[in-house]
């Protein structure tokens with residue numbers, strides 16, 4: 015499952031960025047996920063729980079929060095940014111537009127440590 019490897023990548027990224035001792039105080043991981051990233055929140059949560067349970071017990075109790083962001087397009091004709099609903103890629107000015115400026119994200123947005 016593609017979500018399992020995503021979760022493993024998240025843990026490897028955190029290990030590369032923070033000293034091991036610091037990660038013991040990890041409380042919450044917040045991800046920024048766009049609809050075009052092909053990630054299902056529920057599958058990601060399930061994968062996270064499974065990986066923590068089976069491979070990464072040291073992260074037990076850490077929360078995964080998925081922050082969904084909308085798709086935004088920017089029209090090259092009029093310069094306006096429009097939020098895409100129902101995958102309808104049309105600018106407010108009426109022109110079709112495929113210039114996506116937000117919506118592909120799949121990234122660690124924030125990590126929160128216990129105080």
Ligand SMILES: [Zn+2]
Pocket residue numbers: 089090091092093094105106107108109
């Ligand atoms: Zn426009």
